[in-house]
Amino acid sequence: PIPSATPATTKSQASSSAAVTSKTETSAPKKFVVGDSFSVAGIKYVVTSADSDNYEVEATGCSSETVSVMIPDTVTYEGISANVTAVGANAFAGNKVIKKVIIGKNVKSIGAKAFYGCNKLKNVIIKTSLLSKKTIGKNAFKGINAKAKVKVPKKCFKKYKSILKKRGVKGANRKVVK
Numbered sequence: 001p002i003p004s005a006t007p008a009t010t011k012s013q014a015s016s017s018a019a020v021t022s023k024t025e026t027s028a029p030k031k032f033v034v035g036d037s038f039s040v041a042g043i044k045y046v047v048t049s050a051d052s053d054n055y056e057v058e059a060t061g062c063s064s065e066t067v068s069v070m071i072p073d074t075v076t077y078e079g080i081s082a083n084v085t086a087v088g089a090n091a092f093a094g095n096k097v098i099k100k101v102i103i104g105k106n107v108k109s110i111g112a113k114a115f116y117g118c119n120k121l122k123n124v125i126i127k128t129s130l131l132s133k134k135t136i137g138k139n140a141f142k143g144i145n146a147k148a149k150v151k152v153p154k155k156c157f158k159k160y161k162s163i164l165k166k167r168g169v170k171g172a173n174r175k176v177v178k
Contacts, residue, residue, distance in 0.1 A: 030078055038077045042066045045075060048086065055082035060091050067097055073104040073127075087114045089137060096120060103128060112137030115144055116168070124150040124169075126160065133163050142168030154178045 032055050036047045042063045049056035059071045069092065074081050084104055089111030092098060100123040101115065107128045114137065115121060121144040141150075141164060150169050152160040161176040169176060 030080065032080060032082065039063075040075050040077055041070070043069065043071065043075075045077075045082075045084070046088070047082065055080065056085045057082045058086040058088045058091075059084060060088040062092065062095070062098070064095075065097065068100040068102075069098055070102045071104050071107060073106045085109070087111060089113060090116070093117055099123065101125070105129075107131070109135040110137060110140045112139060113142070114140045116140070117143040119143060119145055121145055122148050124148065126150065126152045129153050129156045131156075131160065131163070133166075136163055136167050138167065140167045144168065144174070146171060147173045148175075150174070150176045152176060152178065 031053075032047045032050045034047050034050050037060070038045055043059055043066070044061045045057040046060050047055060048058050057075060062069055071084055071087060074083050076082075083106045085106050085108045087103065087107060087110045091111060091114045092101075093113045093116040095115075095118050097120065098115075098118050099120050101121060102125045103110070105127045108130045110131065115124075116139050124141070124144070141148075148169065150164060152164075157176070157178045164176050
């Protein structure tokens with residue numbers, strides 16, 4: 001046989017090259033799936049809802065060195081934005097380093113024992129007005145520092161003060177303020 005000027009393409013080479021081309025042409029932007037987890041700025045998140053580009057995530061913890069926890073209104077990971085709508089049960093429980101927590105405006109629930117035993121936690125700022133007796137879990141704030149101060153939205157003060165005391169923010173030195 002006489003060698004040709006262009007090498008022949010085998011059947012397997014042709015199909016793999018076609019597969020690469022079609023994959024490149026149809027590749028869609030990354031999307032989250034319920035259960036995906038990721039970390040941003042030292043806070044760990046898990047996707048709880050992925051309905052048609054409207055993503056919701058839950059804060060599930062932080063790195064062991066994080067002293068100040070900021071749970072934002074939204075978080076962006078790999079170009080995808082998601083609303084932070086919950087703090088998971090036991091998310092920060094037993095953390096001996098956290099001193100300050102800020103909870104964003106989109107948070108609808110705080111799980112049971114979310115901040116349980118965070119004995120250095122002295123400053124909690126709650127920006128959301130979406131919480132209720134049913135959405136703040138049992139012992140969510142039990143065991144925080146005896147001198148802790150919890151700041152809540154002015155319009156929610158009366159309601160939150162009662163709920164938070166039942167969820168662990170109680171005692172002579174702990175305060176819920178506007």
